[in-house]
Amino acid sequence: MSAKGPLSGVKVLDLTAVVVGPSCTLTLAEQGADVVKLEPPEGDLLRKLGGPAPSPDMSPKFIHFNRGKRSIAVDLKSAAGLAVLARLVDQADVLVTNMRSGALERLGITWEALSARNPRLVFCIIAGFGKRGRYHDSPAYDTIVQGASGFAAALGRVLGEPRFAPFVLCDHITGIIASQAITAALYARERSGEGQAIEVPMFESMAHFVLTEHMFRRTFDPEGPTGDPRVMNPDAKPIPTSDGYIAVSANTDAQAFAFFDAIGRPELRDDPRFNSVGARFRNVDAYFKLRAEALSTRSTAEWAAEFRRREIPAMPYNTIEGLLEDPHLWEAGFLRRENHPTEGPMIGLGRPVTFSAAGPDELPLAPRLGADARSVLADAGYTEAEIAALIGGAVLAPPG
Amino acid sequence: MSAKGPLSGVKVLDLTAVVVGPSCTLTLAEQGADVVKLEPPEGDLLRKLGGPAPSPDMSPKFIHFNRGKRSIAVDLKSAAGLAVLARLVDQADVLVTNMRSGALERLGITWEALSARNPRLVFCIIAGFGKRGRYHDSPAYDTIVQGASGFAAALGRVLGEPRFAPFVLCDHITGIIASQAITAALYARERSGEGQAIEVPMFESMAHFVLTEHMFRRTFDPEGPTGDPRVMNPDAKPIPTSDGYIAVSANTDAQAFAFFDAIGRPELRDDPRFNSVGARFRNVDAYFKLRAEALSTRSTAEWAAEFRRREIPAMPYNTIEGLLEDPHLWEAGFLRRENHPTEGPMIGLGRPVTFSAAGPDELPLAPRLGADARSVLADAGYTEAEIAALIGGAVLAPPG
Numbered sequence: 001m002s003a004k005g006p007l008s009g010v011k012v013l014d015l016t017a018v019v020v021g022p023s024c025t026l027t028l029a030e031q032g033a034d035v036v037k038l039e040p041p042e043g044d045l046l047r048k049l050g051g052p053a054p055s056p057d058m059s060p061k062f063i064h065f066n067r068g069k070r071s072i073a074v075d076l077k078s079a080a081g082l083a084v085l086a087r088l089v090d091q092a093d094v095l096v097t098n099m100r101s102g103a104l105e106r107l108g109i110t111w112e113a114l115s116a117r118n119p120r121l122v123f124c125i126i127a128g129f130g131k132r133g134r135y136h137d138s139p140a141y142d143t144i145v146q147g148a149s150g151f152a153a154a155l156g157r158v159l160g161e162p163r164f165a166p167f168v169l170c171d172h173i174t175g176i177i178a179s180q181a182i183t184a185a186l187y188a189r190e191r192s193g194e195g196q197a198i199e200v201p202m203f204e205s206m207a208h209f210v211l212t213e214h215m216f217r218r219t220f221d222p223e224g225p226t227g228d229p230r231v232m233n234p235d236a237k238p239i240p241t242s243d244g245y246i247a248v249s250a251n252t253d254a255q256a257f258a259f260f261d262a263i264g265r266p267e268l269r270d271d272p273r274f275n276s277v278g279a280r281f282r283n284v285d286a287y288f289k290l291r292a293e294a295l296s297t298r299s300t301a302e303w304a305a306e307f308r309r310r311e312i313p314a315m316p317y318n319t320i321e322g323l324l325e326d327p328h329l330w331e332a333g334f335l336r337r338e339n340h341p342t343e344g345p346m347i348g349l350g351r352p353v354t355f356s357a358a359g360p361d362e363l364p365l366a367p368r369l370g371a372d373a374r375s376v377l378a379d380a381g382y383t384e385a386e387i388a389a390l391i392g393g394a395v396l397a398p399p400g
Numbered sequence: 401m402s403a404k405g406p407l408s409g410v411k412v413l414d415l416t417a418v419v420v421g422p423s424c425t426l427t428l429a430e431q432g433a434d435v436v437k438l439e440p441p442e443g444d445l446l447r448k449l450g451g452p453a454p455s456p457d458m459s460p461k462f463i464h465f466n467r468g469k470r471s472i473a474v475d476l477k478s479a480a481g482l483a484v485l486a487r488l489v490d491q492a493d494v495l496v497t498n499m500r501s502g503a504l505e506r507l508g509i510t511w512e513a514l515s516a517r518n519p520r521l522v523f524c525i526i527a528g529f530g531k532r533g534r535y536h537d538s539p540a541y542d543t544i545v546q547g548a549s550g551f552a553a554a555l556g557r558v559l560g561e562p563r564f565a566p567f568v569l570c571d572h573i574t575g576i577i578a579s580q581a582i583t584a585a586l587y588a589r590e591r592s593g594e595g596q597a598i599e600v601p602m603f604e605s606m607a608h609f610v611l612t613e614h615m616f617r618r619t620f621d622p623e624g625p626t627g628d629p630r631v632m633n634p635d636a637k638p639i640p641t642s643d644g645y646i647a648v649s650a651n652t653d654a655q656a657f658a659f660f661d662a663i664g665r666p667e668l669r670d671d672p673r674f675n676s677v678g679a680r681f682r683n684v685d686a687y688f689k690l691r692a693e694a695l696s697t698r699s700t701a702e703w704a705a706e707f708r709r710r711e712i713p714a715m716p717y718n719t720i721e722g723l724l725e726d727p728h729l730w731e732a733g734f735l736r737r738e739n740h741p742t743e744g745p746m747i748g749l750g751r752p753v754t755f756s757a758a759g760p761d762e763l764p765l766a767p768r769l770g771a772d773a774r775s776v777l778a779d780a781g782y783t784e785a786e787i788a789a790l791i792g793g794a795v796l797a798p799p800g
Contacts, residue, residue: 006588006596023612027577031584049681051616051628060619061628064612111756130754133728139649139713147638147647147717154566154720162645162717163637165565166554166627167613173573177427180580181753183587184431188406188757190590196406196757204734204752207723211749212423212464213567214720216451219460219746226720227566228451228461237563238547245562247547249539281449313539317547317562320554320614320626323607328533334604346619349611352604353581354530356511357588357596 005032005351005358010186012036013088014069015097015109017044019142019168020126020202022065023175024096028182029068029363030351036088036376037069040076041396043369054343057369063340064349068363070372073396076107080394087380089114089121093189094182098126101137111197121195122185126178130201140202145170149206154214157232173209174202230281235288238317244300245317248291248307256280258310262303263294333361340365370396405432405751405758410586412436413488414469415497415509417444419542419568420526420602422465423575424496428582429468429763430751436488436776437469440476441796443769454743457769463740464749468763470772473796476507480794487780489514489521493589494582498526501537511597521595522585526578530601540602545570549606554614557632573609574602630681635688638717644700645717648691648707656680658710662703663694733761740765770796 010033014025022037022044029035037044043057050061075081085107089095095114097104104110104125111123128140146152146164156162178200185196213231217224230236238245250259253276260268268274268290273283280287295303300316307314318326324347329335338348343365351361373395377387391397410433414425422444429435437444443457450461475481485507489495495514497504504510504525511523528540546552546564556562578600585596613631617624630636638645650659653676660668668674668690673683680687695703700716707714718726724747729735738748743765751761773795777787791797 006584008588009591026612027580031581049630049677053617053620060616061613063619064615129728130732130734130752132754133730133732133734135715135728138715139711140715141649141651141713143636144647144649144713144715147645148715148723148726150718150720150723152638152647152717153723158563158566159559161637163558164631166558166632166636167609168631172609172613173576176573176576176580177753180427180576180583181431181755183580183583184406185755185757187583187587187590188408188755190587191409192757194757196755198756199754201732201752204729204732207726207729207734208749208752209567209572210720211723212426213461213572215464215724215747215749216460217453218721218724219463220453220743226724230449231564231568232566236543236566237561238552245547247544247552249541249544251541277449311539313541313544315535315538315540315544315548317552318550320550320610321618323548323550323553323611324615324618324626326548326607328529328535329604329607330533332530332533332601332604334530334533334607343620347615349608349615352530352601352608353577354532354599355581355585355588355596356598357585357592357594 005030006355007183008032010034010093011091012094012096013038013092015095015099016126017098018046018049019065019171020175021096021098022046023172024126024178024182025069026065026067027176027179028094030361031355032358035069036372037066037071037367038085038088039071039073039369041073043073047369058343058366063343063346063366066366067348069367070376071367071370072373072376073370075394078394080390082107084377084390084394085109086117087382088376090118091380092118092121093186094122094124096124096126096178096182100139101125101127101131115195115197119195120189120193122182122189122198123195124178124182124198124200126174127199127201129203130199135203142168142171145202145206148203150210150214151206154210154227154232157227158234158236170202170206174200174205177205230284233284233288235285235292239292239295241295241300241303242298246295246300246303246314247317248312248314250312251277253277255312258312259291262306262310262312265294338365342368405430406755407583408432410434410493411491412494412496413438413492415495415499416526417498418446418449418571419465420571420575420578421496421498422446423572424526424578424582425469426465426467427576427579428494430761431755432758435469436772437466437471437767438485438488439471439473439769441473443473447769458743458766463743463746463766466766467748469767470776471767471770472773472776473770475794478794480790482507484777484790484794486517487782488776490518491780492518492521493586494522494524496524496526496578496582500539501525501527501531515595515597519595520589520593522582522589522598523595524578524582524598524600526574527599527601529603530599535603542568542571545602545606548603550610550614551606554610554627554632557627558634558636570602570606574600574605577605630684633684633688635685635692639692639695641695641700641703642698646695646700646703646714647717648712648714650712651677653677655712658712659691662706662710662712665694738765742768
């Protein structure tokens with residue numbers, strides 16, 4: 001295997017934008033795949049919508065979701081642009097898109113058409129809603145799926161009114177799910193010799209996420225309650241200390257009893273409300289409240305040391321700024337100081353997962369719009385003269 | 401390829417418990433892998449901790465996370481139990497565990513030992529914290545990682561105090577990430593002939609999830625703000641109607657202008673606060689507030705029809721109970737009435753992803769503890785006499 005990672009040599013044609021697709025192809029790129037990001041002439045919307053950066057089209061969110069990819073900007077509204085796409089499809093192992101199926105059909109990007117050209121292609125559509133149900137081809141954005149999938153409702157159980165998680169959460173999770181499905185189809189192709197079409201619907205994927213956890217008693221009983229009360233407890237939050245917060249998880253008897261000792265309440269181990277896993281589960285409100293009340297007198301660092309000494313699972317709570325200074329993340333090579341060719345010094349993110357057969361994780365940083373037009377076209381077999389004719393026409397002139 | 405899915409024929413030895421590992425191996429099972437869940441004699445903790453069911457050890461959360469798997473209960477504290485594990489490793493393509501590395505070393509479950517027996521093995525450790533940093537081998541539970549990774553902090557930005565999402569969120573997401581990493585290593589093995597060791601750390605994985613979205617301007621500027629204000633807006637929530645809530649996402653000019661028409665405020669398309677994507681982004685507080693105020697006069701169904709007519713992306717908000725009645729999810733075969741051999745009639749969850757080369761998604765329901773001891777041992781080459789000698793000793797007698 002190449003030193004670059006388990007997906008080295010896999011060629012991915014990436015017709016995705018914003019978060020759901022780029023989250024998928026980031027995982028593939030981190031593992032060595034050659035991801036060609038085919039953008040419209042105006043670029044992925046996320047270039048501008050993901051926060052301020054030195055350049056107006058290199059938002060930080062775009063930068064983090066698109067490292068390790070090459071960019072080519074192609075006008076698919078022109079016949080010449082569609083011809084470029086067809087040549088790239090011939091070379092590709094994977095084509096992934098989050099365009100709606102109506103738009104894909106107008107462009108001729110269908111499994112029937114593409115598999116006729118390249119039967120080994122893995123063709124993945126990330127959809128809002130799966131084609132087997134009535135919402136098929138309805139437009140979906142992250143918050144629409146947070147609302148429809150019950151994620152907002154789960155937050156609402158705790159907070160008193162439904163609300164969205166402060167993440168592009170359903171896009172982000174569905175993208176990871178799509179990266180797995182694509183990888184599975186690549187595995188199957190090694191054995192069968194054939195590609196296939198995959199559909200990854202956001203709504204069904206997130207309904208799966210929510211209902212595995214929260215169908216609860218209604219699984220068996222049409223009148224039974226939904227929602228796991230242990231994680232929906234209003235006191236399920238980091239616990240205030242004298243100078244911050246800490247997260248502590250004392251689940252087994254050994255951990256809970258050590259916790260009672262640590263807070264100077266050893267008698268609680270004999271309290272029938274708290275003397276077993278089952279008892280603490282039944283009295284989770286009282287147990288969480290007791291924990292919350294116990295920790296306000298000492299600092300986060302003192303409690304962290306105390307819990308470590310007693311082998312009680314705990315970690316200080318991090319703000320987002322604090323996370324960026326976490327020594328473990330720098331030691332692990334996950335956080336790294338890098339220098340973007342146009343954006344200058346920046347903090348980059350490494351690959352969280354390690355593979356023993358992979359070399360070091362050294363992905364290039366995210367590309368400017370169209371920056372790799374020449375190398376992508378050359379790899380697809382275009383001659384210098386053909387490339388010169390395309391650039392500035394159906395293919396956007398690369399900067400510089 | 402088998403009709404069962406892209407991972408048909410892959411044998412997974414599953415030494416995981418609760419959510420992070422079962423979420424990983426559920427994905428593999430849904431795609432056709434033969435997942436053998438090796439449980440301790442007392443069973444996966446989630447059997448009892450995941451809510452009430454007809455049987456005391458078949459909690460709904462356990463049932464949903466463990467369908468399509470076989471169960472064998474083995475006492476790994478005995479030499480005979482460890483010998484069973486070794487025989488199963490010889491047959492396996494994948495071993496995945498979320499036990500801490502100290503415990504694994506005491507049991508001799510290390511990459512060095514196992515790859516000597518089976519060099520084609522893919523060996524995946526799902527860890528709390530990666531081995532390259534100082535927190536390595538610290539205990540991790542979901543809420544500890546929610547607190548440490550900045551997820552609780554992101555919620556805190558919106559809510560005024562840090563809190564956990566009401567899901568076993570970091571376990572659940574990291575499990576999906578692990579399923580992709582394992583699948584990638586299987587793909588690489590088809591090409592190299594060799595297995596490898598994978599480490600999937602929860603903390604780094606979730607720091608990646610949080611920071612791709614929220615490193616924001618601090619990516620480039622040590623004093624710059626973190627946190628994407630668009631998703632952290634306090635009004636980023638489903639919008640109340642006269643009888644419920646609706647989620648609507650009007651991002652492009654065409655969508656926003658159609659929305660202004662729908663609410664009877666066509667003049668807003670000329671308002672400099674709202675007349676372009678950039679203007680609405682800069683005035684997101686005012687834009688969200690305006691949307692929230694506009695919808696209280698009509699019902700969710702009326703607004704949904706109005707928005708559909710005007711091609712404005714929107715979907716009614718679902719409660720968890722409402723989600724279980726959603727017609728799309730039943731039509732798609734994702735929600736299904738099933739009959740568990742011991743738990744009786746229940747609602748089961750299908751595979752959200754579809755693969756064109758896979759047959760129908762017909763996974764058996766989750767197993768009772770030790771239910772598959774005989775078939776698992778027979779598949780590993782044990783004779784009837786050997787199986788009889790093991791059952792009731794190192795291998796728990798299966799029920800019935």
